[in-house]
Amino acid sequence: MNSPEEWEGYGCEDAYPPRHDGPGEPPGTGAAPGPPAARPRIPSPRAAAEDHGPLPDGPPPERAAPKPGPTRPAPAEGPPPGAPAAPGDAAHPGDGRPELPHRVLTSLLGAWALAACSAEETAAVEAHLTDCAFCADEALRLRDAVGLLHPADNLDLDPLLRSRVLEGCLGRRPARIPVPEWAAPYDAETAKLDALLRDMGDAEWRAPVRLRWFDGERPVHRETTAAGVLGHLLAVDGLVAASLGLPDPLGDAAPAGTAGPGDRTRALWRTLGEAPRTPALHRPWREQSHALIRTASFTGGGVSDLAVPYGPVRLPLRDAFLDRAFGCWLHAGDIADAVAYPHKGPAAGHLHSLVDLAARLLPRALARRRQAGLAGPPRELVAAGSPGRTLHLEIEGDGGGHWYIALDSPAAVGSPERTVAHLALDGEEFCQLAAGHIVPDEAAAGSDGEREAVRDVLYATASLSRL
Amino acid sequence: MQQRLARGEAAALGELYDRFASLVHSLAHRVLGDEDAADRVTREVFGYIWENPDAYDPKQGSLRSWVATLTQRQAVHRLRQNEAVLARDDGAAPAEVERKIQDASTAARADYIVTSMPAPLRDALELAYIHRRDYCQTAADLGVTADEARRRLRLGLQLLSTAHHQKLPPGGPGEGNGGPW
Numbered sequence: 001m002n003s004p005e006e007w008e009g010y011g012c013e014d015a016y017p018p019r020h021d022g023p024g025e026p027p028g029t030g031a032a033p034g035p036p037a038a039r040p041r042i043p044s045p046r047a048a049a050e051d052h053g054p055l056p057d058g059p060p061p062e063r064a065a066p067k068p069g070p071t072r073p074a075p076a077e078g079p080p081p082g083a084p085a086a087p088g089d090a091a092h093p094g095d096g097r098p099e100l101p102h103r104v105l106t107s108l109l110g111a112w113a114l115a116a117c118s119a120e121e122t123a124a125v126e127a128h129l130t131d132c133a134f135c136a137d138e139a140l141r142l143r144d145a146v147g148l149l150h151p152a153d154n155l156d157l158d159p160l161l162r163s164r165v166l167e168g169c170l171g172r173r174p175a176r177i178p179v180p181e182w183a184a185p186y187d188a189e190t191a192k193l194d195a196l197l198r199d200m201g202d203a204e205w206r207a208p209v210r211l212r213w214f215d216g217e218r219p220v221h222r223e224t225t226a227a228g229v230l231g232h233l234l235a236v237d238g239l240v241a242a243s244l245g246l247p248d249p250l251g252d253a254a255p256a257g258t259a260g261p262g263d264r265t266r267a268l269w270r271t272l273g274e275a276p277r278t279p280a281l282h283r284p285w286r287e288q289s290h291a292l293i294r295t296a297s298f299t300g301g302g303v304s305d306l307a308v309p310y311g312p313v314r315l316p317l318r319d320a321f322l323d324r325a326f327g328c329w330l331h332a333g334d335i336a337d338a339v340a341y342p343h344k345g346p347a348a349g350h351l352h353s354l355v356d357l358a359a360r361l362l363p364r365a366l367a368r369r370r371q372a373g374l375a376g377p378p379r380e381l382v383a384a385g386s387p388g389r390t391l392h393l394e395i396e397g398d399g400g401g402h403w404y405i406a407l408d409s410p411a412a413v414g415s416p417e418r419t420v421a422h423l424a425l426d427g428e429e430f431c432q433l434a435a436g437h438i439v440p441d442e443a444a445a446g447s448d449g450e451r452e453a454v455r456d457v458l459y460a461t462a463s464l465s466r467l
Numbered sequence: 468m469q470q471r472l473a474r475g476e477a478a479a480l481g482e483l484y485d486r487f488a489s490l491v492h493s494l495a496h497r498v499l500g501d502e503d504a505a506d507r508v509t510r511e512v513f514g515y516i517w518e519n520p521d522a523y524d525p526k527q528g529s530l531r532s533w534v535a536t537l538t539q540r541q542a543v544h545r546l547r548q549n550e551a552v553l554a555r556d557d558g559a560a561p562a563e564v565e566r567k568i569q570d571a572s573t574a575a576r577a578d579y580i581v582t583s584m585p586a587p588l589r590d591a592l593e594l595a596y597i598h599r600r601d602y603c604q605t606a607a608d609l610g611v612t613a614d615e616a617r618r619r620l621r622l623g624l625q626l627l628s629t630a631h632h633q634k635l636p637p638g639g640p641g642e643g644n645g646g647p648w
Contacts, residue, residue, distance in 0.1 A: 107614070110621030111602040116595040142621070145628035148577035149596045157492055161506055162484055168510045169480055169517040176475030187478075191485055198489075290485075294478040 100124050106135055113142035156199070159192045159344055182304060182318035183296040185325035185350035190289040193233075193332040196341055197282050200226070206277040207338040211331075213465035214436035216374055222467065226335045227276040228269060232467070233331055234285045235264040240320045241288055243308040244295045249288055260311020262467040289328075296321065313364075322357040325350065330435045351399030351427055358434045358464055359393055359403035363410040365460040375456045378408035388412030391453050394424040407453050421449030423457055433458065436465025468530065472520035480517055487531065488513075490582065491538045497578050498542035498571045499549070508542050515541075535579045543572050577630035584626050591619035592627075 100108075100121075105128045111117040112125045129136040170178075179187055205227040212221045224232070238249040239261065248254050253271045255263050269276075296303075296317070308320040315323060329346055336343035345351065369375040382388045391414075393403040404414030424446040425433070432438045440458035447454040471479035488509065495508035515537065516523070523533050550564045581589060587609070594605040606616035 107617045107621060110619075110624045111595070111617050113624055114592075114595040114602075114620055116599075116601045116605065116620065118601070138625075141628040141631075142624040144631060145577075145624040146596070148574060148627055148630055149581070149592065151597055157489055158506070161492070161509065162481075162488065164506075165484060165488070165510050165513050166477070166480060169514050170477065172514050173475070173518050175477035175480070177477060179477045179481065187481055191481065194485060286485075290478070290482055293481065294476070297476065297478045 100128075102128075102132070105132075106138075109135060109139050109142055113139065113146050157195060159195060160347070162191055163188060163347065177297050177300075179293055179297050180300060180304065180318070180321075182353070183293055183321045185346060185353055186289070186321045186328065187293050188350060189325045189328040189332065189346060190286070190293075192343070193328055193335070194286050194289075196332060196336055196343060197230070197279070197286075199341065200279070200339060202279065204339040205279050206275075207335075208275075209334050209338045211334065211467065212435075212437055213467060214439070214462035216369065216372065216459075216463045219436065219439055223275070224269070225275045225277055226338050227278060227281060228272075229331050229335050230281045230285055231268050231272060231276055232261075232265045233328060234281055234288060235268040236261040236327060237285070237288055237292065237324055238264065239310060240308055240317070240324060241292055243306060243317065243320070244292065244299070244303070246288070246291055246295060249284055258309045258311060260466075263311070265467055292321075292324075319357055319360075322353055326354045326357070326431070326434075329354075330431070330437075345428060345431075346399070348398035351431070352401060355395050355399065355401070355427060355430060356403070358430070358461065359405060361464055362393075362457060362460050363406045363412070363414075365463050366405075366407065366456055367410050369456070369460055369463060374459070376452065380408055382409070382412050384409075384411035385413060387415035387418045389420050389453070390414040390416070390418040391449075391457050392416065392419045392422045393457070394422065395427050395430055396424060397427040400427045405457060407456070419449070421447065421451075421453040421457075423447045423454050430461070433461050434464045436462050438462070469520055469523055469525070472517065480513070483516065484513060487534045490531070490535060490579075494535060494538045494575045494578060495542040497575045498539065498546055500571075504545060504549075505542075508538065508545055511541055512538050531583070532579075535583075539572060539575045539579070542575065543568060546571055573630050577627055580627050580630055584623060588619050588623035588626065591616060592623045595620055 105125055108117055108121055108125050112122060115122075117125070125135075125139070129139050205225065207226045209224055209226055209229050210221045211224060211229065211232070212219060214220070234249050238254075242248045250264060250268055250271075253267050255267045259267070272281075304316065304318040306317040307314040308317055310320070310323075325346070333343050335341075346354065366375060370377065380389055388409060389407045389412075391405045391407055393405055395401055395403070404416055404419070406412040406414040407420070425443065429438070429444055433440065433443050440455070440462045443458055445454075445458065468479060468483065472483065491512050492505050492509045495512075496502065496505035499505055499508065512534070516534070523530060527533065546568055550559075550567060553559060554561070554564050581592070590609060591605055594600040594608055595602065600608060602616045602620060603613050605620070606613045609616065609619075611619075
């Protein structure tokens, strides 16, 4: 159907009806006659934007029948009044029909090359090209340029490539100012979230997200948007930023005193509305995370014990960075789920550090639950620093390992010899439990020994979660 | 950024990667058409920049365009090596090999031009090409006059067409070494 003999008025009608001029057109633009008899010297500009590969190795794309995919909508109205005569009516310069001015024809060359003008205009341009070598030359160049366009590849960069590339670089020239080991998981997880955010379209920032955690007794949740989740990360990372002397992202909205993650998040949401809907926080969040990594690198090991206030508790800076890596990973997962993107977990070594942080926080969490009357009294009191009754926590899978949790007091030391219970979980399951995404009674865990100790540790793990 | 790299700041290397990895990887993939080969060129390009932070001269243009040039050069260098092996095995004509290399580097230059051109031009091209909107619809979508839409489409293609006219980056046979590496 595309042989030159059948060429008629640029032949768009098989794919979509001829387009007509919009209301804002310069007068006369739509009045060009369609010259079915005047075969263009330069053939059809291009085919549909199908994925035929970028390299012009193969035959030039043919004008083809409509392909699956986007098609141009048909104009609602019929031919405009005063449209040129029916096809078959030859048109030549000088036959009495008004010609488009040279300026207009030239301005149409880009649209012509992209097959994005009306049949009448196409015909007028092509008639002109037989007469104007200057325009014909440009038309050829632009049409060839169209061949270099292609639909976006949507090649997702492998998130693991980053660490391979950076490791390769540092193998060739060691860093004089390295990123501290305890900041590496935060570096990796923020980079992964950044890549996810960059792939998101504007509408996806509005995707509803249900933030879930465990308040000590029961699972709770709060509705927000993907953008709201990022606001949460920005606000909580800001606690660490402020400890390092960086600006507080909340600015004047920062709650007074030692507000914790939840209060800070709510303060930010109050200024933005509960459910922010735009990518506006992407840049501030990324700039803050880069600044955190950079500052941690410069201050190095010297500040790793600096206490970062987390509301009622304080964490050493090194643990605060691990906590933020954990939060970034989990909430990146929340965002990824909301927009149906895949999101990989941390590298094994990083996961191990995150599990280790949770395991180290468990004795304090157990004590807090006891104080709150949510767990039974300690069975046995030992001198600070001595081995006490212990739960052996075994985390399976990459990044797993063995931890010995002191059950009766944060001051006691967990010890394999004093083990009274054994709890085994998959690493991912343990992290989901620590995030409060799984109810303790429903965690897929294997256990033996004292049932109460196992239950207390499962509940304490879930209680590590918060907004 | 250059100073931070020169100081040996690993955090700066991470930021460099975050800024340019998708550009480097996609250009390398455009030339080589293979994920693993593009990964390898990505490692080589960042390794080169990290080892030679002083090789960038801000007077010659933006860091981004320098990174893109390095990438194209290294990717073409790798393509040339691959093709030389293939040509030895299949006896492909040198002219054929040369054409393939030329086409691949033109395609990479075109991609770089598209990602670097002003967003209004890129948006207009995307509407007309990907979404098959005519220029009047493109104008309406962008909230500009039909005149302006025509201008953007033409200017965008004019910029893109320069991909055909630039010379192949150095690194071919007879042009000395195989690139900066």
